Amino acid sequence: MTSSVADLSDVARSAATLRGFLHGLPGVDQVGAEARAAALATRSIKTTAKARGIDLAIRMVDLTTLEGADTPGKVRALCAKARRPDPTDPSCPSVAAVCVYPSMVATAVDAVAGSAIHVASVATAFPSGQAPLAVKLADTRAAVSDGADEIDMVINRGAFLSGRYLDVYEEIVAVREACGEAHLKVILETGELATYDNVRRASWLAMLAGADFIKTSTGKVSPAATLPVTLVMLEAVRDFRSATGRTVGVKPAGGIRTTKDALRYLVLVNETAGEDWLDPDRFRFGASSLLNDLLLQRDKLATGRYSGPDYVTLD
Amino acid sequence: MRFEYAPAPESASIVDIRSSYGLFVGGEFTDAKDGELFKTINPASEDVLAEVVSAGPSDVDSAVAAARDAYDNRWRDLPGAERAKYLFRLARLIQERSRELAVLESIDNGKPIRESRDVDLPLVAAHFFYYAGWADKLRYAVPGRQPRPIGVAAQVIPWNFPLLMLAWKIAPALAAGNTVVLKPAETTPLTALHFAQLCQQADLPPGVVNIVTGAGETGRLLVEHPGVDKVAFTGSTEVGRAIARAVAGTRKRLTLELGGKAANIVFDDAPVDQAVEGIVNGIFFNQGHVCCAGSRLLVQESVADEVLDALKRRMATLRVGDPLDKNTDVGAINSAAQLARIRELSDVGTAEGAQRWSAPCELPERGFWFVPTIFTGVSQAHRIAREEIFGPVLSVLTFRTPAEAVEKANNTPYGLSAGVWTEKGSRILAIADQLRAGVVWANTFNKFDPTAPFGGYKESGYGREGGRQGLEAYLA
The missing domain is CATH 3.40.605.10 (Aldehyde Dehydrogenase; Chain A, domain 1)
Incomplete structure (x- = not known):
């Protein structure tokens, strides 16, 4: 990208300029993008590199529970796990954040008090986003006023797919404002966007509208995060920074369950956006079961043998 | 980190x-x-x-x-x-x-x-x-x-x-x-x-x-x-x-x-990230010891800076070294004689006035190695645009119109392979039709299959x- 900062400031001046800009982005060749992601997935991460990768991945986890059956008890248990993922090993780092529904934010804030763990809340009529804007904004404000310092919003996929990019943009801007000091993660729900061209456009749209993070999925739609989708998003944040100087984070969420998966994502980050993104402020994993596999593998590396599912704690 | x-x-x-x-x-x-x-x-x-x-x-x-x-x-x-x-x-x-x-x-x-x-x-x-x-x-x-x-x-x-x-x-x-x-x-x-x-x-x-x-x-x-x-x-x-x-x-x-001196043609509407992968795969695959290597990059002037910046950034991530390491991207040059030939032609490129850029990387002390290298500002008259180097060395030329791209691509004694990068399907077909090369890859490069005939012109x-x-x- 060679555009300058000034070029982008008024891209969203009208529906036509925004559309022109997004459709002017270079296309993504599906075969090539998938081949690149598959090639990077063959990197062999062993010994010391694996140990560092696992600890970094633990620090990047947004430990998540987004169920209708969530209760304050469940959320408190999740927060305890977030603070001390491995109670037997004080050298094991904490996760980056817990991610809950707005009604659970207050409970989570209490439970992580005194730690560096962030409280993220999904908002804006998660996961479908099918609610009036006023409701979405109220949802956001409620989560923020209960103490959430990160908001995971969903974009209006209906508007995006029907080409009403400015509507999507304005909605993100409004939510951004409702967030106040809280960081905004914008969920693209890439499983519903269907093409990599759309993923790239939605990524730029969200970044232009002020997203601090772009996130793949709600976890409620299949496919959720995939390596090629994350590759395209990492290319977008890399290009956005060279165009504007602003660094936006990336969060793949949903379907990342094993240490091997997590290390593949870290390789993707390392060789696409670069080492600046190998930081919990720039890259997160939206996951729950992943954490226990990371702990099992961490223990295996330290002791040379596998323990078992009863040796890591339930969330 | x-x-x-x-x-x-x-x-x-x-x-x-x-x-x-x-x-x-x-x-x-x-x-x-x-x-x-x-x-x-x-x-x-x-x-x-x-x-x-x-x-x-x-x-x-x-x-x-x-x-x-x-x-x-x-x-x-x-x-x-x-x-x-x-x-x-x-x-x-x-x-x-x-x-x-x-x-x-x-x-x-x-x-x-x-x-x-x-x-x-x-x-x-x-x-x-x-x-x-x-x-x-x-x-x-x-x-x-x-x-x-x-x-x-x-x-x-x-x-x-x-x-x-x-x-x-x-x-x-x-x-x-x-x-x-x-x-x-x-x-x-x-x-x-x-x-x-x-x-x-x-x-x-x-x-x-x-x-x-x-x-x-x-x-x-x-x-x-x-x-x-x-x-x-x-x-x-x-x-x-x-x-x-x-x-x-x-x-x-x-x-x-x-031999070959294949043109890899990148149009302004190409999928840039994948084209960069294709350029890398075209010339650095197998240390460039490939007869059908995309050793001449023809890139449309309007996107040349953008493509070259992206190419250099990508080349900086290439891992050169021990061929048996599973994470190595570029291995050793096959022989001392071949290494000497690559060095000689690269020096000719510098002497002829092309700008040389090499990926920043450390090479092992023993063995035969050559850093992945590109030459910009190359013209059709340069030896490095005409002779087969058979190593990890890319000559970059630019063009303004599709007709010029075809003319330059065909202006070689060889005719083994070529690549076309564009999101426009009709352009792929039109350009492929005019290229005098036995194999033309569209939005990919160096792909082989036993069912596909392979061979050259001229x-x-x-x-x-x-x-x-x-x-x-x-x-x-």
Whole structure:
């Protein structure tokens, strides 16, 4: 990208300029993008590199529970796990954040008090986003006023797919404002966007509208995060920074369950956006079961043998 | 945070390299009659791997005689379905022993294990499977005529894809009912000799496949041998010319797959990130030791800066080093002689006024290495835009219009391959139609498949390998 900062400031001046800009982005060749992601997935991460990768991945986890059956008890248990993922090993780092529904934010804030763990809340009529804007904004404000310092919003996929990019943009801007000091993660729900061209456009749209993070999925739609989708998003944040100087984070969420998966994502980050993104402020994993596999593998590396599912704690 | 990948070496212990090898003639490993011994080395360490024979005139005589005997008495008249059984068996053995063969290929050639494991070996097996399928269906390969084998084929192959070139040569020849004497390149003889072990394991009738090692002189003896009916050569245009002269006026049939200076054309509407991958894959795959390498990048002026910035950023992530490390992207240059040639032409590029840029990376102290390099500001008149460098060196030229791109792409004595990068399907078809190249890749590069014919125009040679067309070179 060679555009300058000034070029982008008024891209969203009208529906036509925004559309022109997004459709002017270079296309993504599906075969090539998938081949690149598959090639990077063959990197062999062993010994010391694996140990560092696992600890970094633990620090990047947004430990998540987004169920209708969530209760304050469940959320408190999740927060305890977030603070001390491995109670037997004080050298094991904490996760980056817990991610809950707005009604659970207050409970989570209490439970992580005194730690560096962030409280993220999904908002804006998660996961479908099918609610009036006023409701979405109220949802956001409620989560923020209960103490959430990160908001995971969903974009209006209906508007995006029907080409009403400015509507999507304005909605993100409004939510951004409702967030106040809280960081905004914008969920693209890439499983519903269907093409990599759309993923790239939605990524730029969200970044232009002020997203601090772009996130793949709600976890409620299949496919959720995939390596090629994350590759395209990492290319977008890399290009956005060279165009504007602003660094936006990336969060793949949903379907990342094993240490091997997590290390593949870290390789993707390392060789696409670069080492600046190998930081919990720039890259997160939206996951729950992943954490226990990371702990099992961490223990295996330290002791040379596998323990078992009863040796890591339930969330 | 810096994320250093710890060394992840593939174990070399899976392959048993003998201290010396004989010739494979008539189904047995035999000592040389009049050939001398020479050493083959690991280009990544310069360590000696084994001693092999430089076959002399009597050695070549016996190999051709063994092939003739096998042709007349054991192979020509074998039903196609029976020949197919042997080829299928070889294909399965290659798959079973693919890790061993991949490691050996990387050790002797210098190519990264990621490529020998993920590209070379799967393609080698696929070629044998593919042509095994044709062995009993030859009547459908050449409709309207009765397919007959030609006889004894002399096959001389290069060092850049030792086992894959062996497969391209041997699989169609055997499927069509010919017998072969194959000479691998002098710097990479080992996988061919291990393939000979596979032939024994497969109970291939003696003499159907014969392997003679040696350098140019052995190759000359083989292609000029009066007992040979068919010559197939892959290698440099210079040697190809000499072979064409030697074969002229004889009954021998000839196919040549020679050099190239392929244009990889990037239009302004190309998918930039994937085009950059394609440029990298086009010229740095196999250290650029690829006859169809995309060694000339033609990029539209309006996106040239953007594409070059992205290319340099991507090149900075290339991992150059130990070929057996599973994370290595670019391995060792195959020989001291080739390294000298790459250095010489690169220096010419600098002297001619092109701007040189190399990826920032450390090279091992021992062995033959060359940093992935690009030259910008190259014009058609520069030697580095015309001559085949056969190394990890890319010449970058620009164009303004599609017509200019085609003109520049075709302005070369070669015509083996080309690449087109654009999101516009109609443009792909229109440009591909005008390119004088045997293979045109669209939005990809250096992709091979046994079903797809491969071969060149002009000084890139004649004849096709792969596909149904690949059989015609071996059928009378």
